[in-house]
Amino acid sequence: MNIIKLDATPSTNDFLKELLTNQFVENFTVVTAENQTSGRGQMGAKWEVEFGKNLTFSVLVKDVLTEINSIFHLNVLVAVSIIEALEHFNIPNLAIKWPNDILAESKKIAGVLIENSLKSNGEIFSVVGIGLNVNQKNFDELPKATSLSCILNHDLDKEAVMVSVIQNLKRNVALLQIGEYDKFWQTYNKKLFKKGIPMPFEGNDGIRFMGIIQGVSTYGKLKVMLEDDAVKTYDIKEIQMLY
Ligand code: BTX
Structure with a gap:
């Protein structure tokens, strides 16, 4: 796994996108930062974290979007990959708030920002940015947020959590590429927050x-x-x- 570890950067998505303009970057390259100073969410929102406590990382996924696979398909895959990783770390009551918030005990534990670009040779690069709250304990500023450590009452090895998400994502992308979307979509629907209420x-x-x-x-x-x-x-x- 090719992981670029940074001490600080404004946004790991921006760092990875910049890297892509300058050099060849291997599929599934990961950029992660201990301190992300201007983390971005959807539609101009901010992603805010206590420095050093949480995961902020971006993964390059090449050519997963095709005429058959839409942006939403990748969104589903990423959400399910995070859920699978969190289940592995025994986090109960996980749900997906449409379209891409991951909740634990009805509070946001992870957010996803996917940005796509079309290269001149026709390749589509997707930069999958994930913010996952791991060891932060104080959420006074974000009352609808939580972390793995708030739920489990102990700290976790952040890198182990990240590696688990990436391994799931890699496996799931390979399955999507052979046409197996349905089971991810079913899992996504099963985990849908407030379904039926x-x-x-x-x-x-x-x-x-x-x-x-x-x-x-x-x-x-x-x-x-x-x-x-x-x-x-x-x-x-x-x-x-x-x-
Ligand atoms: P979003 O627009 O769905 O969520 C942003 C909203 O979530 C904020 O307006 C705020 O209410 C809330 N929020 C902010 N920070 C947190 C947090 N730490 N935990 C829970 N809720 C929070 C979600 O956007 C997409 C976030 C992607 C972040 C990653 S980090 C790596 C990569 N680089 C980058 O700049 N963004 C992505």
Whole structure:
């Protein structure tokens, strides 16, 4: 496993993307930083961690996106790979909050930011950024967050957790490439947070409504049963779960 270990960098995703513009980078190369100073989340959000306590790392996955495999397929694979690793470390009550938050005991324990780029030779490079809370204990600033150590009441070897996630991801990418997406999608649906439970939502028009999550379609749309029993599908920009 090719792991580039940094003491500090603004964002491991940015570091890996920069590296890709300058040199050949092996598939599944990992960049990890003890201190990530400007970690990014989805749509301009920040990823904040107590320095040195948690995992912030990015993995290069080449050519997994094809006409058949969409961005959401990779998203599913990454979420399931993290869940499998956390189960290996005996973390109970894991769930996936659509589209890509990993929750433990209903609190966010990991976040995923995947950024794709098309190279001039037609290759698609995916930079899979993962923030995983491992040994941080104080979440006063983030009351809806938790860590492995908060749940297990002891610290863990961060690198062992990271290696487990990467090994799962590598194996799962190989399975996706031979067409085995369905079982990951089923696991993703099984782990879906608040599935089957009435929940408040807000649409992109600002209107709030109640609905019941039925599942996620193969290409990542959220299926929600509305109060009139009709099932509607939404993409990420169309709906927000009020949780
Ligand atoms: P997200 O947009 O789903 O989540 C960001 C939101 O999560 C924030 O607005 C905040 O409410 C909450 N949050 C921030 N930090 C934490 C934390 N440590 N634990 C739990 N909740 C938190 C998720 O984005 C994607 C995060 C990817 C982070 C990785 S780290 C390595 C790579 N480099 C990089 O810059 N980003 C990725």
